[in-house]
Amino acid sequence: MSSSAVQLPTAATRRHLSDRQAKTVHKLTEAAVVELIEVGYPALTVRTVAKRAGVAPATAYTYFGSKEHLVAEVFWRRFEAQEVPPTDRRRSPAARATDVLLGFALVVADETEVAAAVTVAMLADDPEVRELRSRIGLLLHQRLSEALGDDASAAAISTLELAISGALLQVGTGHLAYGAIPDLLAQVSALVLKDPR
Template sequence: MSSTGVQVPAPATRRHLSDRQARTVDRLTEAAVAELIATGYSALTVRSVAKRAGVAPATAYTYFASKEHLVAEVFWRRFDGQDAAPIDRRRSPANRATDVLLGFALVVADETELAAACTVALLADDPEVRELRLRIGLEMHRRLTEALGDDASPAAVQTLELATTGALLQVGTGHLAYDAIPGLLADAAALVLGGAAR
């Protein structure tokens, strides 16, 4: 997810959407979450999501090439839709960085099925998922560099990005619980940027 000097990709739903098309994509992404809760990731298909959304399967496939693409889009929408918190420069760089890292790492933490699905889907070798990974990485990088300003080097920012994605991979493989992430990322930020952990 390193993002230095990379162009922002085209929208991951493949094209510019009219209002009607955007509503269809909204219905599909909402139905994907409901279908995940009902059936789990392994049983999820674009066809089953289309049925739940009341959309023809062929129409659904014009927007989403795979279930991985669909779930990755849900993650992107959740992350991108977060309210921007004001940056308080009186707080330490480590605390400002931790806020950004947790905003990313915990975006779906309260939704067990979705969190597990996102871990798998975002690793898919799929052109649309690669575009979304890039978009997500660019936005995380932008938020982190904006929060830190001159208080961190590019190497420090990249180290924090790696720590965050590494923590999420460990959650996805069952080696780390979501509730361990806040303390772990606070410690990583303090270690990289100096200062005490929260």
């Protein structure tokens, strides 16, 4: 699939936000990170995040119907905001793919509590989380497609997407350390893209 075929949703998850509403959502997502670091995911609630952000709980719930939605939004905002360096076609397709996959995998790697929360939240059966998963998947697909261009088939890109999802799930379940991800993704990219390394 070419990158021009990927259409990213541009509206906010629930609706278009005014500047004031966008600032409120920003305050809530920033407060959620602080709350996660201080109390962890099990103790986090939309109500406690609202209090930390100085926002009325009823207002917070108009934007985030669940803590899973709030935490998924934190991940989405960070992933979307990443600065993506220009593609260097002199580098091998596997190296370019690894860069994109690492950008995705390491979004919250330095924040243990946030990373653990994201793993749980992203698996929630919540319509708002499903929408965010879709956006995140489309953006990852777009970035891989742009980095690889004609150097990878649609099947290879899908395989890389499955590999990164599986790696992050293994991290979330404690079967893989974040520190092992860079080498693992480099190996998977080389294998999928037939790069002898």
